[in-house]
Amino acid sequence: MKKLALPLLVLISFISGNAQVNNDEEYITFNDRNNKVHGVYLGLGAHYGELSGKAAYGGSFKIAYVANQRFEIGLAITGFESDQPLIADSEIDHIVTAGTVGIHLEPIMFSDKRVSLSFPLVVGAGVAGYRILSGPDFDEDFQNTELEDYNAVFLIEPGVSTLFNLSRYIQLEAGIKYRLTGKLNLATSPIERLNGFTAGIGLKVGVFNMGRNRYKKKLD
Numbered sequence: 001m002k003k004l005a006l007p008l009l010v011l012i013s014f015i016s017g018n019a020q021v022n023n024d025e026e027y028i029t030f031n032d033r034n035n036k037v038h039g040v041y042l043g044l045g046a047h048y049g050e051l052s053g054k055a056a057y058g059g060s061f062k063i064a065y066v067a068n069q070r071f072e073i074g075l076a077i078t079g080f081e082s083d084q085p086l087i088a089d090s091e092i093d094h095i096v097t098a099g100t101v102g103i104h105l106e107p108i109m110f111s112d113k114r115v116s117l118s119f120p121l122v123v124g125a126g127v128a129g130y131r132i133l134s135g136p137d138f139d140e141d142f143q144n145t146e147l148e149d150y151n152a153v154f155l156i157e158p159g160v161s162t163l164f165n166l167s168r169y170i171q172l173e174a175g176i177k178y179r180l181t182g183k184l185n186l187a188t189s190p191i192e193r194l195n196g197f198t199a200g201i202g203l204k205v206g207v208f209n210m211g212r213n214r215y216k217k218k219l220d
Contacts (some may be wrong), residue, residue, distance in 0.1 A: 039066030041171070041206025049179075049198030051096065056082035056198070058111070061102055065165055066208055069111040076104035076122045078157075080198075084130065084191065098181075098194055100126030100155045110164065116163040120177070121156075128184060128194060129152040153194065154182040171204040 043062035050056055058081060059205040064074025102124015109117045129150030161175030181194040 037068050037209045039069065039206060039208035039210055040064070041066065041204045041208065043173075043202055043204040045173070045200050045202030047081075047177070047200030049196050051082040051194060051196050052084060054082050054084055056080050056096075056196065058198075060200075060202070062107070062202075062204075066102055069209060070108050072104065072106035072108070072118075072120075074104045075101070076124065077101050078124070078126075078155075079124065088145065096128070096130045096132050096194075098128035098153060099124060100124040101152065102126075102157075103157060106161075110191040111114075114165055116165060118161045118163055118173075118175075119159070120161055120175070121158045123156055125152065125154050127151070128181070129186060130189060147190070149186045151184045151186060153184065155194075156180045165208075168209055169205065169207060171208065173202045173204065175200065 037039040041062075041064060042220050043064070046058075047060065048055070051052075060076060060078045062074055064072045066072050073090045077100070079097070079099040081095050083098045084094050100122075102122045104120065104122050105177060105188050106118050127150050128180070157177050157179050159175050159177030163174045163189040164172040164174075168170060176199045178196060178197050183192050184194070
């Protein structure tokens, strides 16, 4: 029996391997989702720019759906602030701040490459105004009416970005945008609009090509 065991094992292995080869030959590998690639991600970003000659800095949060790695649509939350001398008193430290929520749209070119080009656009609305960081003690009513004020604001922010596709799940972006806002009416403020260029970087984490899987189909 021991003498027959080894030849028997070799024979079984040969038959199994041959059956596997024949089985694989009866199938082809295909991908029927080349035109149906979907994705979704969360994004965090930081940006820097200028407002009335002073530094302006802030951040953003995005959640978006990616259609076929060529177009993004989602929700963007953006905020920024800038130190501004709104009244002629060096002892008063003012800060201009704004926060908006809007629709994020982003067509993408060369999406199948390691580095892509995109044209993001945010259309939204929010609140903008200024407040005191430090200064002399003022009457609360005077401070609320003369030194701090907030308005509703409408925002359009087009831009151009470079996308670095590190993997199926991580993407870096860097680009510039131009912020356009509606006219403000803030008490004692020389600033009427919050227009200006910003440069920023961001990180996107998600799945950008869900559905790009391969399947086996049996030959007729």
